[in-house]
Amino acid sequence: MSKEHILNSQHVPVLLEAVLDTLKPSLGESYLDLTAGYGGHASRILGVTENWADSVLVDRDSNAIKCLEPLSEKGVRLIHSDFVSAAKQLASEGCQFDMILADLGVSSPQLDQASRGFSFTNSGPLDMRMDQRQALSANTLVNKASTDELEYIINRYGEEPIKLARSIAKTIARARPLYETGKLAELIKKNYRGKWGKIHPATRTFQAIRIAVNDELKQVEDLLPILPRLLKPGGRVGIISFHSLEDRIVKQFFKEQFEAGFEGELIPVTKKPITGSNDDVHNPRARSSKLRVAVKK
Numbered sequence: 001m002s003k004e005h006i007l008n009s010q011h012v013p014v015l016l017e018a019v020l021d022t023l024k025p026s027l028g029e030s031y032l033d034l035t036a037g038y039g040g041h042a043s044r045i046l047g048v049t050e051n052w053a054d055s056v057l058v059d060r061d062s063n064a065i066k067c068l069e070p071l072s073e074k075g076v077r078l079i080h081s082d083f084v085s086a087a088k089q090l091a092s093e094g095c096q097f098d099m100i101l102a103d104l105g106v107s108s109p110q111l112d113q114a115s116r117g118f119s120f121t122n123s124g125p126l127d128m129r130m131d132q133r134q135a136l137s138a139n140t141l142v143n144k145a146s147t148d149e150l151e152y153i154i155n156r157y158g159e160e161p162i163k164l165a166r167s168i169a170k171t172i173a174r175a176r177p178l179y180e181t182g183k184l185a186e187l188i189k190k191n192y193r194g195k196w197g198k199i200h201p202a203t204r205t206f207q208a209i210r211i212a213v214n215d216e217l218k219q220v221e222d223l224l225p226i227l228p229r230l231l232k233p234g235g236r237v238g239i240i241s242f243h244s245l246e247d248r249i250v251k252q253f254f255k256e257q258f259e260a261g262f263e264g265e266l267i268p269v270t271k272k273p274i275t276g277s278n279d280d281v282h283n284p285r286a287r288s289s290k291l292r293v294a295v296k297k
Contacts, residue, residue, distance in 0.1 A: 013040025014105060014240060014289045018274045020044065022293040023236045029098035030054035032090070032230060034083035034223070037064050039071060041101055052076045056095070058086040060131035061110065082131060084219050087226040097230055100237040104220065104246050105289065106130075106210070114181075118210065120202055123182025128210045138209050139179065147173045157217070157245065158208030164194045168205055181206075207243065220246055224253040228265035231296040236269070238293045247273065247290050254294050266294040 013019075019041055025031065025048040033042045036057035046055060052075035057068050060082045072078045079086045083102060110116050110130070117127030117138055128138040145153070150169035154160050160168065171191040178184050185202040192201035211217060220241075227237050241247040251273075257266040276289035 013044070014103060015274060015276055015291050016041060016044060018291050019101065019238055019240075020048075022269060022274070022291070023099045023101065023238050025049050025099060027051075030096075030232075031056075032095075032097040032100045033057045034086065034100065034102040035059060035104065036068055036078075037061070037103065038067050041103065042068075042071065042076075045099065045101075046071065046074075046076070054097075056086075056090065056097075058083055062132060082219060084222045084226075087223055087230060091226055091229045095230065096232045096235070098232055098235050100227060100230060100235070101240075102223065102238070103240040104216070105240065105242045117181050118206075120181045120185030120200070120206060123180050123185075126179055126181055126184065128213045130214045136213055138181075138213050141209060141213060142172060142184065143177050153212045154205050154208045156208070157211040158204035158206075159244070160204050160208070161194070164192075167191070167193050211245075217245055217249065220249050224250070228257075228296060231266075233296055235296045236293060237266070237296075238291055240289055240291050242288050242290075247292070250292050254292060257294065265296055267297060269293040269295055 023045070025045045027049060028051050029049045030051055031042070031045050031049055032055070036042050036059045039057070042057055046052060049055070052071070056077045056079060057071060058079045058081060059065055059068070060080070062080060065078055065080045068078055079089070081089070106118055110118050114122035114124030115127070117124045126138040126142055129136070147169045150172055151166045154168050155162050155165035158165070168188055171187060172178065172184070175187050178187070185200065185206070188202040188205055189200065194201070231237060239250050241250055254266060254268045257264040258268055270291065270293045273290035273292050277287050
């Protein structure tokens with residue numbers, strides 16, 4: 001499969017029309033995509049702006065960077081890095097943009113490739129690293145973390161009630177070593193003591209492990225204060241989150257900016273988040289997504 005084909009069809013971008021409606025790209029504007037993935041949002045936005053030379057696409061996934069090369073050949077700058085490191089680098093260079101987007105979700109190719117270990121529906125090795133250059137993986141965490149550490153991770157990042165988190169942590173610890181996502185999911189399902197409906201009982205634990213492996217919440221917390229420096233006056237920033245922990249951080253930051261009055265640099269555009277369940281109903285992976293947008297004064 002060619003890079004161009006992957007770029008155009010493999011990943012269905014979440015809330016694409018809402019992103020276009022709120023960021024309002026126009027000809028000649030510059031664009032920074034801090035989580036470019038396989039280029040779904042970037043391709044459409046750059047198709048409008050046609051400003052390849054002043055735009056930057058960032059991703060920590062080497063597979064995504066390879067698939068973004070067709071855009072690089074048009075003049076777009078690619079940075080293979082986590083978004084905080086990239087944001088700090090660009091800010092230190094004095095770069096500013098008309099639009100910034102950060103889609104905090106896991107891309108469809110990452111979920112669908114069993115070898116990446118994000119999904120239990122396609123069983124694969126316990127990995128979950130967005131950047132495969134890093135040492136910490138789900139395998140390391142699941143097999144070496146203490147029971148107390150696992151309990152904290154599952155409760156804090158998976159938002160499982162403390163008793164359930166403790167039960168799951170003990171179940172994992174007793175069954176170690178574990179190497180495959182499918183076996184971990186089945187183990188949790190078999191021993192799950194809470195009520196569950198359509199959502200698999202291992203879903204929250206998998207979310208928790210992924211967040212811990214990739215340090216996702218800390219990344220978001222560290223990114224937000226840098227964003228105003230990267231925006232031109234009148235520049236727009238959109239952030240798409242997929243669970244309440246991320247959205248809470250973004251919501252609070254935008255609220256603080258608004259309440260700071262003259263000292264604040266960003267004005268929220270969306271009083272309430274635009275949700276995938278309402279605005280992207282044809283994309284099942286968008287159902288939990290939330291888009292918040294702000295503009296720089």
